[in-house]
Amino acid sequence: MSEFVELNFGPQHPSTHGVLRLKAKLDGEIIRELEPVIGYLHRDAEKLCELTFYADNLILFDRMDYVGSMLMESGYLEAAEKILSIDPPERAQWIRVVMNELSRIAAHLVWAGAFGLDLGMLTPFFYCFAERDKILDIFTEICGTRQETNYMSIGGVYQDITPEIMDHILEFTETFPKRLEEIYKLFVKNDVFISRNKGIGVLDRETAIDYGVTGPMLRASGVNYDVRKAKPYLVYDKVNFEVPVSYKGDNLARFLVRFEELRQSVKIVREAVKKIPDGPHFNPKAKKPMMIRLRGDGEYYARTESAKGEFGVYIVGDGGVKPYRVRVRSPTFKNLSVLPVLAKDQMIADMVAISGTLDLVFGEIDR
């Protein structure tokens, strides 16, 4: 019987993207067995949701995927508004699409920068975060906060979008594509980057579906599934965009799919900002003092496409002002569960590259 060396990796380690602990059994430099240990950021948001009003729960969702908080907000509201029978007006839906896509760009830029760091590239990190800061400046203008925005609310959005902000967003969509191609070249023109990612961590279609993997990871494995196309929510059926799919399933494929998504998101933002109709940005049925008195009944499962994959929110209401049960389908939780399969019989250094392409955000995994 051969003997393995046990290696503890994390929970405080720069390349684990948060507080992930990995227990590996090593045969030389090859990983034979890998066990992720999670829960270091756990605060049981699902329980906290049961204790507060429907309107107040929004801030808990901000803190799930904290790099793309608008996506989390609209994911929760997709379910909560149906439970409370409140429809957001058309203008609010368009504003939400713009904010969702800006948030997706911000989230993917964090991933790209951190992925570079995992592979020992420092430069792209600064490029990515400089661009991300411009989006956060737009968020500051529109709601006063950079990350945990709490901008959307039941019945619409909390503040109306002004023509100046729309100009700033359009200006961003003009300058960003050029910078994006620069960042892209920093990665793909680097031979070391290509050789460390091409053919590494291949995830085949059957395994991906079996483990419940969604989002860019699933699309990189050859499944054309994007909730924005499959079951359009908000006004995603009225904007033009394409869903990138790769059939290789390796690290490089996941990288390329995410970069193509960045380009598509810019396209959506540019189109949606111009199409924002006039009208109210808020449904008066859900105005401020009334908001916490709204009663929800029935069950609803809403799925939305977050930056990481299919973000599902399942709410069970019992006719009260607080939800009876809230369940979150966290895409990164499922994506991480496939890491032991991907990292088996790989080198330690490759495992770091693979976990970099999973796009882990621990606020969402541990909830």
Place this chain on the structure above:
Amino acid sequence: MKEQLGESVSAVNGKDGIMVHTVAKERLFEFMKEMKEKGFDSLSLITGVDRKDYLEVVYHLHNFATDEYVEVKTTTDNGVVPSLVSLWSSARWDEREEYDLMGIKFEGHENLKRIFLPENWVGHPLRKDYNLKNIQYINMDKDGEDYATFDPGDGW
């Protein structure tokens, strides 16, 4: 809209228009096997709902080819339901999570231990009768394993 499917009852009763199949837990595994053969290749979500006198387990199944979602519901009085790990690998972590937070025991799961909380944590937080005033602290032993304690001096 109700139809009889073996010994299960199928109806749309949520606001989302998703078909809900209600199955007895004794028949759950066979029913799920049939569903998988029908093309539901992904188990998207497992939810436990504490209905105070019994527990309800809700499974969301997804068919990628037709993009169809269905719910399968089952109830249990003693908190034991069969595990579906042999059908879908995604059940492995979801069942561990529901065991950890809701206290549902999945019979046949090869590694049913807590996923978020330390192994000796007292109670299951998502149960309606869980006492939130009973604060537990977490510390780490010499081997690097987490443990829970009621003694605030022992916590971090």
